[in-house]
Amino acid sequence: MEPLIKIEALTRAYQAGDVEVPVLRGIDLTIHPKEYVAIMGRSGAGKSTLMNIIGCLDRPTSGRYILDGCDVASLDDDALSSIRGRTIGFVFQSFHLLRNLSVVENVELPMEYQGVSPAARRERAVGLLERVGLGHRLDHLPAKLSGGERQRGAGARARSDQPRLIRADEPTGNLDSSARRKILDLFAELQDETGVTLIMVTHDDAIGQEAGRCVVVVDGRVAEDR
Secondary structure, eight states: OOOSEEEEEEEEEEEETTEEEEEEEEEEEEEOTTOEEEEEOOTTSSHHHHHHHHTTSSOOSEEEEEETTEEGGGOOHHHHHHHHHHHEEEEOTTOOOOTTSOHHHHHHHHHHHTTOOHHHHHHHHHHHHHHTTOGGGTTOOGGGSOHHHHHHHHHHHHHTTOOSEEEEESTTTTSOHHHHHHHHHHHHHHHHHHOOEEEEEOSOHHHHHHSSEEEEEETTEEEEEO
């Protein structure tokens, strides 16, 4: 099976005045379709920078990043945006639901960018929200939802354009234990049903144990891959 993600000798450094600050120091990582991978490490280890590159939100300083057969490090901004929209669903710790849109409109939004017709995207959005237990909240604004409900809405949005990869950034970090469990069950159900590749950044050891694979980043390098 061909890998969905292949990263080779990847580095990322930032300029702080006249000083170059290295964050990633030669990452090698291969992830295959349908894997559930937890990326763990202390704050400042480089895991969020790695995830931003995986999500096509940032570019490496050097090295190669092959996503679904495409060397994305060489793409211009328009092409990068296109592959991000086609291939990747995003779930953020702070939800990132647009506050002036209802939850169903938030779920519809990625499909609008992909040219899905209004009727088809409404049908798919309603179906996804019903499956995550928000069928009775379709017209609610995010401010009217609990933290767990907002995260379930964000999970539904990540599924809406049927991505091959979901990138989740600390998706349980702001939730109580009950809501956390529901979100983890939602991700497990999603992977079982669709075979989507799931990559999750987390500080939660329990998530690391539940994932099929745990990658630990230390000082910008992969220290463990188990």
